[in-house]
Amino acid sequence: MAPKKRQTAQPKGNKRVKASKTDDDDVGLPRCDSENTQLRKAITAVQDSVKSEPKGTCSxxxxxxFDSELTGVGNSGAKIHEDYACMLNQTDVINNNNKFYLIQLAEYEKEFHVFTRWGRVGETGQNSIACFSEAEEAVSEFTKKFTQKTGNKWQNRDNFAAKPKKYTLLAMDEDDTEEEAVVVKAETSAAGKNLVKKTVVSASGLPPCSxxxxTMITVQLIFSDDMFNGQMTEMNLDVRKMPLGxxxxxxxxxxxxVLIQLEEAxxxxxxxxxxxxxxxxFFTxxxxxFGRTRPPLLDNAEVIKQKKDVMITLSDIELTQSLQKHKNEPVPKHPMDEKYESLNCKLELLDSGHDEYQVITxxxxxxxTDQNWKLLDVWxxxxxxxxxxxxxxxxISARKLLWHGTSVAVxxxxxxxGLRIMPHSGGCVGSGIYFASEHSKSLGYAGCHYGTFAGExxxxxxxxxxxxxxxxxxIMQIDGSIKKAxxxxxxxxxxxxxxxxxxxxxxxxFDGRKVTVPVGKPIPQQPFKDxxxxxxxxLVYNEHQVRLRFLLKFSR
Incomplete structure (x- = not known):
C-alpha cells in the first residue's frame, strides 16, 4: 500500500526569504579561537550592529x-510622552540588594504624569504619580529623578556610565506584540487522526488561518508570551513583574x-x-x-556555565521575538500565518499511517524509558x-537519524x-552539536511547557x-577540550x-540516500563496558553536517 501523503503547511502565494549568511558554516567565528575569544567577538558584533539604534529606553x-492608577480600572489610552521611559536596576550581593526602579512620563486628559515604581526584583513594589499641567515641568521632574537614581544625565543616556551605588540603565526591547485570539468554527475529519482540520478565524476579523x-496551535505555542514567561521564570527571570518589555x-x-570576566576571575x-x-x-x-533571599555568588565554573546557558536561551528567545516585529504585508494575514512565514521553514504534518511516521514510533x-511519554504530532x-x-x-555515506532535545522556548x-555551535558551547565531548541514538538520552534535555495549552x-x-x-x-573518556573532529x-x-x-x-x-535509524532496544556493548x-x-563540529528532518511534539 502506498504511503499516505503529508499535509503541507505552506500558504499559497507566500514568497520565501533567502536564508541568512549565518547558515553557511564558513561564515562566523573561527574555530581556532578560544571559547571566550569567540564569545567576545560575538558580543562585539552584536553591539556594533545596533550602534545606530536608540539606546537605553524602556518599552x-x-x-x-500606571495605567490602572490613571483611571482606576486601566485601559486609559494614555501614551508615553516622546521617549521618556526607562527601567533601572541595582544588585549588590554583599548587602542583599536586588531592586528595580521604573520611571515613565505620560500625557492623559491634558495633564502630564510622571510615574515611578520601585521595589525588589520579582515583586510589584511601590509606586507614585506626580501630575503637571505643562510638559516642560513633567520632563524636568523625569530627568531629575533619572539623574538622582543613576548619576547620569538623561540627554547623555546613549553614553551611559554605571556609577557605584547607583542604578544602571537597562536596554529594553519594545514589547508591542499581543497574543491573537483564535476561534474554531468547524471541524471535519481527514484520513488520519493527525490531519484533523479546523477552520480558524481571527477574533479581529482578519482572514482565516491557512x-x-x-500546525497552527503549535506555531501559536512556540511564539507564546505565556510560554516564554514560564520558561524565564524557571530561570529565575520574572519578566512579567520585573520590567516592561x-x-x-x-x-x-x-x-x-560580565560572565566572561567572572570566568577568568x-x-x-x-x-x-x-x-x-x-x-x-551581572545581576544588575x-x-x-530571588525573592527575599540573597542573590548567589557566582564563584565557580559550573554555575557560570549554567548562567551562560541561560543567556544563550535568552538570546534565542530574543531572536524569536524579533521574528515577529518586521512586518510589511500589503495584504492582511492571519497572525499565525505571519509567524509561520517568519520561520523561513516549511513544515509538513505527517499522517500517522505514513511509513516515516511508523519508523519514528x-x-x-x-x-x-518514559512510559508517560505520548507522541502528539510529527512534522x-x-x-x-x-x-x-x-x-x-x-x-560521505555514513549517516544516522539521531535525537536532539531542547527547550520549548528555543x-x-x-x-x-538551525542547530548551531554557540561560542560558549561545551560539555563532556567538547564544543559541538550533540545528538543521541536513544530517545531517553535526549528527552532529558527537552524542557516542556508545563501547563495547558490548546487543551494539551x-x-x-x-x-x-x-x-x-x-x-x-x-572515545570512552570525558574530554571537554575537543573543538573539532x-x-x-x-x-x-x-x-x-x-x-x-x-x-x-x-x-x-532521504534524497535518494539511505540513512540508518537505530530502532532496536539498547543492549550491552562489550567493547565499551568500561x-x-x-x-x-x-558529536559533529561543523553545522553543515546536520540537516533537520523531523519535529516531534509530545506530552508527558
Whole structure:
C-alpha cells in the first residue's frame, strides 16, 4: 500500500526569504579561537550592529500599574510622552540588594504624569504619580529623578556610565506584540487522526488561518508570551513583574561579557570581593528574581556555565521575538500565518499511517524509558537554505537519524536558524552539536511547557536530524577540550556502555540516500563496558553536517 501523503503547511502565494549568511558554516567565528575569544567577538558584533539604534529606553507601553492608577480600572489610552521611559536596576550581593526602579512620563486628559515604581526584583513594589499641567515641568521632574537614581544625565543616556551605588540603565526591547485570539468554527475529519482540520478565524476579523489546525496551535505555542514567561521564570527571570518589555540583545551581550570576566576571575583565583562585584554587575544587567533571599555568588565554573546557558536561551528567545516585529504585508494575514512565514521553514504534518511516521514510533518505543511519554504530532522539516548547504557532504555515506532535545522556548529559533555551535558551547565531548541514538538520552534535555495549552498538558518538542558522521573517532573518556573532529575523522562518538541493537537497524531514504535509524532496544556493548558514558553521544563540529528532518511534539 502506498504511503499516505503529508499535509503541507505552506500558504499559497507566500514568497520565501533567502536564508541568512549565518547558515553557511564558513561564515562566523573561527574555530581556532578560544571559547571566550569567540564569545567576545560575538558580543562585539552584536553591539556594533545596533550602534545606530536608540539606546537605553524602556518599552513605550504603559506600565500596567500606571495605567490602572490613571483611571482606576486601566485601559486609559494614555501614551508615553516622546521617549521618556526607562527601567533601572541595582544588585549588590554583599548587602542583599536586588531592586528595580521604573520611571515613565505620560500625557492623559491634558495633564502630564510622571510615574515611578520601585521595589525588589520579582515583586510589584511601590509606586507614585506626580501630575503637571505643562510638559516642560513633567520632563524636568523625569530627568531629575533619572539623574538622582543613576548619576547620569538623561540627554547623555546613549553614553551611559554605571556609577557605584547607583542604578544602571537597562536596554529594553519594545514589547508591542499581543497574543491573537483564535476561534474554531468547524471541524471535519481527514484520513488520519493527525490531519484533523479546523477552520480558524481571527477574533479581529482578519482572514482565516491557512495552516492545518495542528500546525497552527503549535506555531501559536512556540511564539507564546505565556510560554516564554514560564520558561524565564524557571530561570529565575520574572519578566512579567520585573520590567516592561524584554531584555534586548545588547543587554544580553553585556551580561555575557560580565560572565566572561567572572570566568577568568575564577580561573585566576581572584578574591571574594572581586567575584562579588562582578556577580552584582551581572545581576544588575540581567535582573533575576530571588525573592527575599540573597542573590548567589557566582564563584565557580559550573554555575557560570549554567548562567551562560541561560543567556544563550535568552538570546534565542530574543531572536524569536524579533521574528515577529518586521512586518510589511500589503495584504492582511492571519497572525499565525505571519509567524509561520517568519520561520523561513516549511513544515509538513505527517499522517500517522505514513511509513516515516511508523519508523519514528518504532524508534521511540525501542529507545525510550518514559512510559508517560505520548507522541502528539510529527512534522517533516525543510529549512530554507539547509538542503544546499548540506550538499557539501554528498561524498560521505555514513549517516544516522539521531535525537536532539531542547527547550520549548528555543524551538522557533532552531527552526529559523538551525542547530548551531554557540561560542560558549561545551560539555563532556567538547564544543559541538550533540545528538543521541536513544530517545531517553535526549528527552532529558527537552524542557516542556508545563501547563495547558490548546487543551494539551505539559507539551514539549524533540528534533530528529540526519547527521553526517563519516569516519567517527570513538572515545570512552570525558574530554571537554575537543573543538573539532581529530585529523582524519568527521565526527566523535562517545561510546556508551549500551547502544541500540545494531541488528535491528532500519533505514529511511532521504534524497535518494539511505540513512540508518537505530530502532532496536539498547543492549550491552562489550567493547565499551568500561566507558564513562552510559549512553552514546554523537558529536559533529561543523553545522553543515546536520540537516533537520523531523519535529516531534509530545506530552508527558
Amino acid at each position: 513605550t507601553k504603559l506600565d500596567y500599574l 495552516l492545518p489546525y495542528r 524584554k531584555l534586548s540583545k545588547v543587554q544580553i551581550a553585556k551580561g555575557l561579557d 575564577v580561573k585566576n583565583s581572584e578574591d571574594k570581593t572581586t567575584l562579588a562585584d562582578l556577580t552584582s554587575k 544587567l540581567v535582573p533575576h528574581s 518504532s524508534y521511540v518505543k525501542g529507545t525510550t 517533516c522539516i525543510d529549512r530554507e537554505g539547509e538542503e544546499q548547504r548540506f550538499r557539501v557532504n554528498d561524498s 524551538v522557533a529559533a532552531i527552526l529559523n536558524s 498538558k505539559n507539551t514539549g518538542f524533540m528534533f530528529l536530524s540526519e547527521v553526517v558522521l563519516g569516519r567517527s573517532k570513538e 581529530p585529523a582524519g575523522y568527521d565526527s566523535v562518538v562517545a561510546r556508551g556502555r549500551k547502544e541500540p541493537d545494531p541488528k535491528k537497524n532500519t533505514t529511511i531514504t 566507558s564513562n558514558f552510559g549512553q552514546s553521544e554523537y
